[in-house]
Amino acid sequence: QCSSTCAGGFQRRVVVCQDENGYTANNCDEKSKPMEQRSCESGPCPQWVYGSWGECTKPCGAGTRTRLVVCQR
Numbered sequence: 001q002c003s004s005t006c007a008g009g010f011q012r013r014v015v016v017c018q019d020e021n022g023y024t025a026n027n028c029d030e031k032s033k034p035m036e037q038r039s040c041e042s043g044p045c046p047q048w049v050y051g052s053w054g055e056c057t058k059p060c061g062a063g064t065r066t067r068l069v070v071c072q073r
Contacts (some may be wrong), residue, residue: 006045012037045073 002009015036017028049072056063 002040002042004040004042008040008045009040009042010037011040044073046071048072 002011013036017025019025023041029054049070052070053065053067056065
């Protein structure tokens with residue numbers, strides 16, 4: 001499986017040298033050995049998307065301003 005549910009992950013597998021009967025062997029050509037790790041892309045990572053700040057709730061003193069904030073893929 002990919003190590004991440006979004007971009008930037010990697011996959012690993014075990015690569016061993018075996019004879020035709022499935023027993024461990026030592027005479028495999030190292031140059032032709034398949035890769036044991038590769039990167040994997042599982043789509044973009046979620047990120048925060050936000051709008052502009054709204055108007056203040058009071059003309060003076062301790063008012064508040066709000067904005068829409070959404071976690072989005």
